[in-house]
Amino acid sequence: MSAARFNWQGVVARGLFSLFVVFAVYNPSGYSYLHWVLGGLDWFWAKLATGALLAIMLLMLWRTTRGVLKPRGMALVTLFCIGTGFTLAGITGTPILNPGSLLIGALLTLAALFTAGLSYSHVDHRLGGISHTEEVAK
Template identity: 60%
Template sequence: MNAERFDWRGVVSRALFCLFIVFAIYNPSGTSFVHWVLSGFDWFWVKLATGAALAVICMVMWRTTIGVLGARGVLLVVAFCIGMGMTGLHLTGSRLLAGDTLLIGALASLAGVFTAGLCYSHLHHRLGGISHTEDLNK
């Protein structure tokens, strides 16, 4: 075991970051990057720079997630998110196709996949003392 004390601050901060990025790109409230871009051609260069920054962040998060979890791990996290979402809907008595429930669930699942990808190495290192490295000679 690792001698350092484990705390959840790293996991929570990564989860909040992933939720922020996913819902900043698109959300059904009408205040997202997609809505901003579709509103017109004003501020073109700012929109382009913001889009490029969001694209780079998403590519880094996706590459990290696939590199750490692999395709099977991503499917496992998606299945977990679907299970948790359906359980939450059942316990609250909500309907899956009511309003934007399905869309919000899909976006939250995507954020969950990114969170799992960004947190797996952190958790594995803190709880098991195992460090993950990337082979740069591929």
């Protein structure tokens, strides 16, 4: 890897990608893949192709996150998101224990988890000089 200075643009790009994938699959606005599929059988092949693409992206995000963060890291990111959510709700006076807030919180936590999984190796390498590799058995 190069010795370029670390910048947050890569983390932001990965975060936006994670948010896009998570909220494209489902969001409470009514404009998501799940809503589109449940809307009827028209455009069947387009729905199938889109679903396959979203499944591939979700599996890639999940596999990468699980491989980089491991279960303990995933639990720490999840606890951090829960703590941040309750803190922000307490500061702003927003009720957090209603179904809509819990759903948005869960979706944002999943996107944050994927962002952390995609970004951890890069941040760790740029800030600490530690490289992460994966051994592949031949």
